[in-house]
Amino acid sequence: MLSKNQLKFYKSLQQKKHRQATQLFVVEGEKPLLELMQARAWAVDFWGFTEAFIEKHYARLKETQLAYEVLTMDEVHQLSSLEYQKAGIAVVKMPPNIALKPLPASYTLALDNVQDPGNLGTLLRLADWYGFPQVVCSQDCVEVYNPKTILSSMGSFLRVKTYYTDLPAYLAEFRDLPTLGAFMDGKNIHTFDFPKAGILVLGNEGHGISEALLPLIDVPITIPRFGGAESLNVAMAGAVLLDRMAEVVHTKFV
């Protein structure tokens, strides 16, 4: 059972301004909490679990010797951004925003003003699945510690590093690697010969890649359209493109 002040404080982390002021964010749900327990690099300020979670994972909790509070379902409900989670929450310190250089023999994903937290989380999950461990975000991208981003990343925020920076300056700095960008009228990915390493830029949901970046894109690429839909969502486009890039990066030399 939490004090009123604790409840109020943890609840405030649903809001960006409080996350930024405290440099804390919330992880919730059964699987993300279990993954967080295993990810030693993260500093957790508070663990709170429901009785159901504690019962189910008793051995694990004993083994890790975590200090935790028991939360009532009502407390979880108040602290959670999810309607139906029954596991608990952790309050975690944000890691510092450490610069990421593009990997020389892989792809680095660069996101330009991606606004939807679910899209960012899904892109982290995709990057994680395909073994691309770095995502560079423009300063105006949605925050990675938004609860919806954390949720939709399904724990992948623990494995994929993010770096928020001035994206035009970043791309200008690393001109030795080919920079691909997803557009509506670039080279057809079904016939384009993907380079074995590079940077892939994905743009904003409504406006695509911003004008400031255009001179820095070496190859505009396009997912061909054969039907009536006007567009693909940025996360779907990311799925298709990362799959093609993974094919080239991870299996070309097998």
Place this chain on the structure above:
Amino acid sequence: MLSKNQLKFYKSLQQKKHRQATQLFVVEGEKPLLELMQARAWAVDFWGFTEAFIEKHYARLKETQLAYEVLTMDEVHQLSSLEYQKAGIAVVKMPPNIALKPLPASYTLALDNVQDPGNLGTLLRLADWYGFPQVVCSQDCVEVYNPKTILSSMGSFLRVKTYYTDLPAYLAEFRDLPTLGAFMDGKNIHTFDFPKAGILVLGNEGHGISEALLPLIDVPITIPRFGGAESLNVAMAGAVLLDRMAEVVHTKFV
């Protein structure tokens, strides 16, 4: 301005039982409404637009000679499942559930117990983008007329036909075409030679393809994983697989 009874009636269509009883569903938002106006095959019972929408699309509305009501923002807010739409709604008759045979020279998407309405809508949008005009759904799939499905399909529900049926019986009936199924341990899609036509089965979000269907799958296929994420969401998997299938179906003979 609507009467209290009208408001109550249209509002009730947010619930499945009322949609099923009346065989009516709601389309909302600027772009879907504009697309619906052009799609002559759909029987619209009611059009209601905000003043802002009417002003913006005055010429179009005059040309189509639609009979519509003017809705206040408060009415839209009450009738809508979206928090911020400012366009209006249409109330549309559900088309009959007409049987769809698999297309002989293309792919038919078959969904087994897909539960999330956003996933179903996204899959319709993907099928539409890639030129696969048919989606067969098991009886226990989420309803295509769920407001969230309609929304996330971004108008693609108007172009992609759906057919709800007993999926094991359906697959058993059409054994002449190869049936592919997405699994965690099938053939690697990066090296698998996709047939030029077939049926692709995608399973439930948590449990995958149900046991009753397993004997009916000719080729289990898998999106290779190179990193730490445990799974891909069914819509992301659909994006990757439909892209591969479209490549084979639409360009092999160019």
